[in-house]
Structures are given as structure tokens and as C-alpha cells.
């Protein structure tokens with residue numbers, strides 16, 4: 001049965017951005033449903049509510065075409081965290097984050113947190129092939145991967161032959177620092193790149209909980225601040241509306 | 252207007268021999284019959300059909316012997332007999348109506364009140380002779396194809412050089428004018444880029460002679476080309492469908508692409524960059540097109556261009572409509588409730604219903620979108636969506652959410668013209684959810700079921716599809732059709748497809764541009780079908796092979812009476828409306844948002 005309406009006001013907003021097919025929906029699906037399913041397609045944006053302790057966190061999963069139809073800024077408005085997702089086997093997807101997606105976050109909160117997530121780590125790293133990660137498994141394993149020789153020599157009989165890893169952790173961290181610079185946040189006390197750059201696998205579940213839980217923990221202060229300031233703990237409907245007579249989306 | 256229409260009785264019995272069971276009607280241009288391909292012996296090879304030059308007769312570039320052509324014009328296919336007012340000759344083997352009778356009955360039906368009685372009278376007048384049941388060659392849909400296609404699921408990874416790839420019943424390709432692959436139903440676009448290049452070369456070659464390629468016909472396959480702006484769509488089919496039907500399907504594919512990008516944007520993109528790779532924008536949406544093509548194959552809604560309505564007690568439907576009517580917000584224009592993929596009710600903004608209406612084709616695209624994005628069962632979707640038949644250049648913003656997780660069979664679809672309205676529209680959903688909970692409507696809706704043909708109480712009737720036209724004009728409502736569930740012997744996928752193929756065949760002949768028919772009695776191998784179109788309805792029925800002509804007449808009379816009796820339950824009779832002008836009870840301080848300036852009219 002659906003929850004009563006009043007329970008569903010979100011306290012904070014998290015947005016997942018990134019090129020199509022990098023695995024945004026799969027990551028969210030893995031986190032919320034504990035499953036990996038191959039038959040999902042995203043249209044527009046999908047809004048989810050996640051109970052995190054006493055708080056309601058809204059998560060927007062997007063399709064990757066945002067800058068085309070101009071809804072990206074709507075999805076990002078007032079966001080407290082943005083998860084910028086790329087595919088570790090595809091260099092272009094990292095480049096797109098900077099070229100096409102970063103500008104969409106201009107409507108996010110000024111103290112918004114940015115995470116850089118390289119998904120599909122299972123394709124390049126046999127260490128993440130196992131099913132669910134064991135408790136206590138840490139980022140260590142992910143960090144080590146870029147040093148491993150990939151592609152060549154690994155299991156000729158393996159049906160899922162490993163792909164060449166195209167994006168290293170260093171590349172991702174460099175992007176993280178450029179994002180902070182773009183946002184004019186280098187001077188502020190932002191978490192270091194090591195804490196907000198992840199390599200994940202929605203397929204095996206590797207590092208997925210760590211990603212979401214790190215981010216949720218980091219946005220808590222933003223919730224508390226909002227609450228203590230007495231601002232309504234809801235998304236303000238009026239605020240979301242542009243006061244000008246709304247032009248229908250005619251192109 | 253009835254002049255060219257005729258009545259056809261056909262049976263599945265065929266001349267013994269190697270006559271190709273596939274009947275090919277080839278049209279060069281809508282409404283202009285050109286050639287009819289006969290048996291393999293008469294016309295081997297491939298014929299290519301193109302549009303005519305501006306004012307001359309359509310050209311025919313034929314790869315086969317040129318001598319075929321003359322005969323084809325007058326060719327009557329061997330398995331059916333037709334009667335057009337033009338060639339009204341009698342054939343001793345089969346039954347005909349005279350042209351006079353056909354015209355007579357065509358005008359007669361206008362005044363006929365009870366269509367059931369009418370069919371009885373009309374059929375009786377035609378002095379029918381019983382035909383032997385067709386047992387020799389199969390009807391077209393029964394024709395066997397070669398190796399069976401691989402199991403569904405891994406279509407993108409298919410080996411495009413394998414026989415199994417070639418064996419697919421229907422391929423669909425989308426490419427840009429520059430020959431860049433955009434979509435392929437089976438196999439990856441990359442692997443097919445040379446194939447698509449050849450297709451584009453063919454299109455361009457014909458174009459260079461100021462002509463347009465429309466179709467290519469071979470013994471096994473029909474290839475249909477359609478150019479829409481900068482996109483070229485190609486269907487390669489061995490399904491036996493008519494060129495017209497395949498073209499209709501390609502239009503759906505094109506419209507689904509437009510629904511994601513808008514026509515104006517597609518044009519703009521290619522103006523800007525001729526060899527743009529549109530997959531950059533469509534990546535991730537292939538599944539939506541895959542889903543559409545699967546639906547086109549198995550859902551007769553598309554064939555009939557009508558919406559399948561969930562049968563429901565009219566009191567419940569009215570109550571649900573009322574709930575939707577009360578949960579409104581500015582710029583909301585359509586509220587649609589769907590259960591098990593079938594329409595429950597649709598409420599429209601008042602100004603919308605006056606100025607335009609939601610076309611079945613657009614609703615089909617929406618339903619497909621919902622089906623393809625079922626992963627969001629837990630979430631709420633907010634997406635721009637263009638409704639191409641309504642306006643191919645503008646976006647609506649669709650809110651999609653399931654009301655009954657985790658079973659997810661009841662879906663709410665709210666369409667707004669304001670892209671920022673997500674939270675306001677989501678609030679409407681809460682209201683609808685609460686009201687439905689209070690009225691226990693969700694539980695009632697969960698019990699809604701498609702009906703069974705046995706409920707009609709006609710012994711030999713196995714299945715039917717009925718599409719009425721008799722909707723009062725002032726309602727301008729959605730075109731609907733009703734149909735029972737496909738049950739035994741049509742419960743397996745293969746048998747369902749076989750029945751649909753039989754229907755498609757009848758539909759193709761009823762709507763043939765060269766020789767449209769009003770009535771077809773078709774004795775197939777394992778069933779007998781009767782298709783009938785009047786000014787009031789279009790009806791397709793399937794009977795057990797034991798039915799006789801006399802008893803089928805009887806059965807149809809009873810069926811039409813039953814539908815009349817059940818009308819309230821089977822169809823949405825009076826589509827409700829609302830007005831989303833500012834609601835004074837809400838704090839919205841925007842009096843400029845009135846009905847004429849709610850952003851909607853700028854779309855028109």
C-alpha cells in the first residue's frame with residue numbers, strides 16, 4: 001500500500017548525471033532493489049524517495065539527454081549532491097561529464113557535493129567479479145586496480161573477457177578537482193578527491209552501497225542546517241515555479 | 252464512394268501446385284494500383300516499385316522479365332475471388348455478389364438500424380454456395396519460414412551474417428539521409444553499417460532520377476522504404492503483410508523517435524550537421540523502439556488504429572474519472588489511468604477537447620513508453636514527450652507513476668505543458684491515490700479482467716475485434732475497439748501470432764487501396780473468419796471451422812446484439828473533462844494563467 005502523502009516530503013535532493021548507458025539506473029537499482037537487471041531504459045528523469053534514518057532523500061535518475069531537452073536544470077535545481085557517472089571502459093563518457101553535464105549543475109545548491117563515479121569496474125577488474133561485496137571490503141581494492149595490467153592475458157576461455165580500462169582513478173580525481181575549481185569551491189573545506197571518487201560495479205554490487213551511503217552521510221549537515229534555519233523541510237512548490245508566465249516547451 | 256468497393260468470398264482452398272501462397276499487392280502510390288505479383292513461375296525475381304514522376308504514371312523498375320507486367324495488371328489471384336464493380340464477372344467455382352447487389356447493400360446499410368439483422372439479410376440475398384473447407388495449401392500466414400530466429404533478448408549481439416539473423420520475420424532499420432545507421436531491430440547498427448549503406452545507395456540512386464523508391468518485392472520478402480525528413484526507415488518483412496500495413500508500422504517507428512526528440516529538433520540537427528550520429532541522442536532508447544516493434548507484432552490496437560479499453564462497470568469507471576477530474580493543477584491537460592496495459596479512463600482539459608484530441612496513435616506511443624520503462628515501478632517519472640499526431644514539434648511533460656506497487660498493474664499518466672510542474676503534478680497523484688484508497692477503487696480495479704469470447708454465448712465464436720464508428724460527433728473521442736482475450740486454441744504465442752496474421756491479411760484486403768472490400772468470408776485451414784466493414788463499424792470474427800455460412804450470419808447477429816447490450820462496460824462512452832484554470836482555493840498567485848494563456852494554446 002502506498003505511504004500516506006504527508007510522509008513523502010523530501011528533505012534533500014541527490015541527482016545522478018552522466019552519459020547514456022554508463023549505468024546510472026543500474027547503480028540506483030542495485031542500491032535500492034539489491035538487484036542487477038539488464039532490461040531497463042530511462043526516459044526523462046525518474047524520481048525516487050529513499051528513507052535514510054529519519055530523513056527522506058529524493059534521488060533523481062536522469063536519462064543522459066538532459067541538455068537536449070533542457071530539463072537538466074530542473075532536475076538539478078536545489079540539489080545537495082550530484083553524482084557524475086562515467087563508464088571506466090569508455091574515455092568519452094568522462095569527457096562528456098565536463099563538456100555536457102557540468103553546466104547543468106549551475107542550479108544546484110552552492111554547497112552541493114560532487115561525486116565522480118566510474119561504473120562497470122567489473123569489466124576491467126577481476127577483483128570485482130564476485131557477487132555481493134563482503135562486509136569490510138573497502139575502496140582499497142578499487143584503488144589498486146589501475147596498476148593491474150588489463151585486457152591482455154586474462155582468461156582466454158572467460159566468456160566475459162576483460163576490456164581495456166580507459167579511465168584511471170587519477171583522471172577521475174583530476175576531474176573532481178576541476179569541478180571544484182569550476183564551482184569556485186577549491187578554497188572551501190571540500191572533501192578530498194579520494195573520498196568522492198569511486199569505482200563501482202552495478203553488476204556485482206562492488207562499492208555501490210559505499211557510494212550512496214558516503215553521499216547520504218555527507219548531505220546530513222545540509223539537512224540539519226536547513227531544519228535549524230526553519231526553512232520548510234519540503235521542496236517548495238512555489239519556489240520551483242518560475243514566476244514569469246510559463247512558456248510551454250515549444251521549441 | 253462505394254463505387255469501387257466490392258464483396259469478396261474467399262476460401263483457403265487453392266489450386267494444387269506450387270502457387271506461391273503469398274499474395275502480393277504492390278502499390279506505387281497511395282490509391283494507384285500498379286501491379287500485382289502472381290506466382291513465382293509467372294514472375295520470378297524481384298520487382299522494385301517507385302513513386303511516379305510528378306505527373307506521369309508511376310514508373311516500374313522491374314528486375315524481373317519485362318513481359319510480366321502486362322499480365323499482372325489483370326491478374327486475379329488464384330485463391331480468392333473478388334468482385335469489384337469494374338470486373339463483375341462470375342466465376343463458377345466461387346460465389347459472387349453482383350455489382351448491383353454490392354452497391355445496393357452499401358447504400359442499404361446507411362439506413363439500417365439494427366446492423367445484426369442487416370448482415371443476415373445481406374448474406375441471405377447473396378445466394379451463397381457452400382465452399383469446401385480449404386485443406387490443401389495453407390493460407391499465407393501458415394506459410395513456413397526457414398530456420399527459426401534465435402531467442403529474444405540478445406538481439407544487439409546477434410551475428411548479422413548468420414542465417415538466423417536473415418530468418419527474422421521482420422527487420423526494421425532506421426538510417427539518416429547520409430547513410431548513417433540509427434537503429435536496427437536485430438544486430439548492432441555498427442555491424443550493419445554496410446547493409447544500411449547499400450539501402451541508402453538504393454534510395455539515393457532512385458532519387459537521382461527524381462523518383463522515390465517505395466518498395467521492393469521478392470518471393471519471400473517485402474521491403475518498404477519510407478523517407479521522413481532527414482530519416483529513412485526500411486522494413487524488410489516476410490510476414491505477408493501488405494505494403495500499406497508495413498508503411499503504417501514504419502510511421503509508428505518514426506513517430507516514436509519524434510516523440511523523444513520532436514520533428515523540429517531532428518530537422519535542426521541534420522541541417523546543422525548532415526552526418527550527425529543520431530544514436531548519440533537515442534542511445535538507451537533502443538529498448539523503447541524494440542518494445543514498439545514487439546507490440547506492433549502482437550497488439551492489434553496498432554493495426555486498427557484504435558485504443559483497447561479495459562472492460563469495466565460504468566459506475567466504477569465514472570467514479571475513477573471523477574477522482575481524476577478533481578485532482579488538477581494549472582497546465583495539466585490530460586489525466587490517463589491505465590490498468591494492465593489497457594485504458595481505464597482519460598480526462599482532458601476542456602480547451603483541449605474543443606481544439607484537438609488525443610489520437611489513438613499518440614496514446615499507443617505513450618503506452619509503449621510506459622511498458623518500456625517498467626524499471627521505474629518504484630519511482631515517479633517526469634519526462635518530456637512529444638505527441639507527434641497532436642503536434643510533432645512540441646513537448647508535453649509526462650508524469651508516470653504506478654499506483655499499486657509492487658504489482659504495478661495500475662498506472663497513472665498525467666500530461667502537463669509546464670516543464671517545471673513536476674512537484675505540483677506529483678501532488679495531484681497523492682490526491683488521486685488518497686481518493687482511490689478511500690473509495691477502495693484500487694481493489695476494484697485490480698479485479699478488472701479482459702473478458703472471454705465464451706461470455707458472448709455464441710457456440711462457434713472463438714474471437715473477434717469490433718471497432719465502432721458510431722460515436723457522436725460532438726464528443727470527438729478516442730477511437731476504440733473491443734476484443735476478448737485470446738484463449739484456446741490461441742493461447743500459445745505461435746497460435747496468437749497465427750490468428751493475428753489471419754486478421755492482418757483480412758484487414759489488408761479490406762483496406763486495399765486498389766481493391767477495397769467490404770466483406771470477406773475466409774475459410775482457413777483451422778478456422779473460418781469473417782471480416783466486415785460498414786459505415787458504423789469494422790468487425791473481424793474468428794469461428795471454429797465447423798461454422799457454416801448460415802450459422803456465422805446468425806452468430807454475428809447475436810454478437811452485435813451482445814456488444815450493444817454491453818456497450819457501457821466495453822467502451823468509454825462520454826469522456827469527461829476538466830478545466831485547469833487557476834483554482835481559487837490554491838495559493839497560486841498567477842491570474843494570468845487562464846484557460847487561454849495556460850501555455851497550452853501556444854502549442855497549437
Ligand SMILES: Nc1nc2c(ncn2[C@@H]2O[C@H](COP(=O)(O)OP(=O)(O)O)[C@@H](O)[C@H]2O)c(=O)[nH]1
Pocket residue numbers: 018019020021022023024025026027037038040041042063064119120121122123200201202203204535
Ligand atoms: N558489466 C556491467 N554492465 C553494466 C553495469 N552497469 C550497467 N551495465 C549495463 O550497461 C547498460 C546501461 O545501463 P543503464 O543502467 O541503463 O545505464 P544508464 O543509461 O546510465 O541508466 C545496461 O546494459 C547495463 O546492463 C556494470 O556495473 N557492469
Ligand SMILES: [Mg+2]
Pocket residue numbers: 024025026041042061062063
Ligand atoms: Mg538510465
